[in-house]
Amino acid sequence: MEWVTRYFLYQVNKWSAWQKMAADQAKPGHVCYAEHQKDLWNMLAIDVDNRFQLSNHYYKPLVM
Numbered sequence: 758m759e760w761v762t763r764y765f766l767y768q769v770n771k772w773s774a775w776q777k778m779a780a781d782q783a784k785p786g787h788v789c790y791a792e793h794q795k796d797l798w799n800m801l802a803i804d805v806d807n808r809f810q811l812s813n814h815y816y817k818p819l820v821m
Contacts, residue, residue, distance in 0.1 A: 759809065762819045765802035769795055 772795035779787035799820075806820040 759816070759819060762802055762806045762809065765798050765805060766819065768798035769802060772798060 772791050776788055776791035776795060779791055803820050806818050809816045810818055
C-alpha cells in the first residue's frame with residue numbers, strides 16, 4: 758500500500774510547484790492556498806505512512 762503514500766507525496770510536490778509559480782507571479786493569495794494544500798497533503802502522507810508502519814513491521818517509512 759505504499760502507492761498511497763507515494764500518491765500523497767506526489768500531491769505535495771505538485772502543490773509546491775504551484776506555490777513557486779504563484780510566488781513568481783506575485784500572487785500572495787494563491788501562494789497561501791498552495792501552501793495550505795501542500796501542508797494538507799503532507800499531513801495525509803505522514804498519517805498514512807504511520808498507519809502502514811503500525812500495521813506492518815516490515816514496512817519501511819517513506820516520510821520522515
